[in-house]
Amino acid sequence: MKKLCTLLMVTAMMFVGSQLSAQTNVYLNLSGVVPTGDFAEGDENEWGLMTEDNEGGAGLGFNAGLKFNIATGVNGLRAMITMDAIYNGLNSDLQDAFEDAIDSGEDNFKDYSLTKPRYVNIPVMAGVNYTYEFNNKFGLFAEGGLGPDLHIVTKSEEYRENASAKTTSTIEYKPQLSLAYQLGAGVEINKRFIMGLSFYNLGSAKVKGEESYKVKYTNGGSASNSAKFSLKRITPTMIMLRVGFKL
Numbered sequence: 001m002k003k004l005c006t007l008l009m010v011t012a013m014m015f016v017g018s019q020l021s022a023q024t025n026v027y028l029n030l031s032g033v034v035p036t037g038d039f040a041e042g043d044e045n046e047w048g049l050m051t052e053d054n055e056g057g058a059g060l061g062f063n064a065g066l067k068f069n070i071a072t073g074v075n076g077l078r079a080m081i082t083m084d085a086i087y088n089g090l091n092s093d094l095q096d097a098f099e100d101a102i103d104s105g106e107d108n109f110k111d112y113s114l115t116k117p118r119y120v121n122i123p124v125m126a127g128v129n130y131t132y133e134f135n136n137k138f139g140l141f142a143e144g145g146l147g148p149d150l151h152i153v154t155k156s157e158e159y160r161e162n163a164s165a166k167t168t169s170t171i172e173y174k175p176q177l178s179l180a181y182q183l184g185a186g187v188e189i190n191k192r193f194i195m196g197l198s199f200y201n202l203g204s205a206k207v208k209g210e211e212s213y214k215v216k217y218t219n220g221g222s223a224s225n226s227a228k229f230s231l232k233r234i235t236p237t238m239i240m241l242r243v244g245f246k247l
Contacts, residue, residue, distance in 0.1 A: 023071035025078075026247045027194060031240040033061035035088055039236045043093040048207055048234045049117055049153065049173070056234045058119055059095070061088035063240055069129050080129040080143055082182070086200075086238070088119040111161035117173065121202050121236055123149035123180045131188055139188040141196070149180035151205040151236070169213040178203025186242065194244035200237065207231040 034040075035058040042048065042057030049057065065084030072079055090098070098116050105112035127145025134140075153173035160167045180203045186196020212226035 025069040027067040027069070027244040028247055029063070029065045029067055029082075029084070029194075029242050029244045031063035031065075031198070031242040033063050033086055033088060034239045034241070035059070035061070035091075036237045036239060037235075039234065039238065040091060042091065044097040047094065048232055049156075050231075052232055054232050054234060056119070056236060057091050057094045058088040058236070058238075059091040061086060061119070061238075063087070063242075067244065076131050076133070078129045078131070080125075080127045080145055082123070082125050082127075082145055084121075084123050086119075086121040086123070086202075086236075088121075088236075088238075090116055090118070105158075105160065109160045109162050111159070113157075113159045115155070115157045117156040117171070118154045119236065120152040120154065121149055122152070123147060123182075123200070123202055125180065125182055127182070133188070133191075137190050139191075140185070141188055141194070142185045144181070144183050146179070146181045149178050149202040149236075151176040151178060151202070151234075153207075153209075164218055166216045167213060168215075169211075171209060171211050173207065173209040176205035176208070178205045184240075184242070192246040194242070196242045196244075198240040198242055200240060202236040202238075204233040204235045206233050 038054050039056035039058050042055030046053045046055050047057045048055050063084055063086045065082060068081040069078040098114060102114050105114060125145030125147035127143060129141055129143040131139045131141040152175050156171045158169045180201060182198055182200045184196050184198030186194055188194050208230045210226055210228050214224045216222050
């Protein structure tokens with residue numbers, strides 16, 4: 001799967017480069033991101049980043065990306081390349097759980113901090129876009145694409161300090177590759193602006209990483225340990241409300 005995703009990514013980049021001299025429209029896309037399905041579900045008891053579950057616990061997010069529409073010679077039909085960076089925080093249940101943990105830690109330790117993990121996905125897809133133009137001011141389009149996605153989960157870190165020790169516990173997640181797809185539709189205005197709705201399935205990725213802790217004692221001693229872990233798979237799915245601007 002990793003070799004296939006890498007090959008698709010390299011092919012897409014080479015295709016974009018080879019088509020720069022062709023009739024190409026480039027759009028900057030900005031989107032609100034609404035997670036769906038198991039990716040949106042989850043709480044402190046069932047959460048795929050910490051337990052043997054498939055729920056992602058993702059909250060609302062945003063996206064910025066580029067779309068290349070490349071003329072094919074067929075009226076209305078274009079080859080399409082998209083490159084996106086998609087960010088999702090945590091849902092309200094997990095946000096509340098982290099806030100409770102922070103409040104408890106600040107009450108019980110001299111110094112305390114806790115950072116939450118977040119999702120960053122970077123898909124690169126190739127596909128087709130078909131636009132039916134009613135006139136020079138208005139058109140309707142539909143599109144679809146397929147390609148690799150890089151799943152990134154930012155680290156979670158907890159710091160606790162009391163009279164006897166300073167302890168840092170860290171969970172770092174290993175980036176994963178998967179095969180993703182998208183489907184979308186919308187309107188084109190004045191051949192410069194697009195508004196639409198897209199569904200993204202970014203593929204299933206195993207949750208892997210390393211958990212570690214370091215302790216520094218006030219008497220001068222120290223201790224540390226680490227262990228790798230492997231949990232179940234999380235599949236990011238989402239709906240994007242998109243606005244695009246022709247560059």
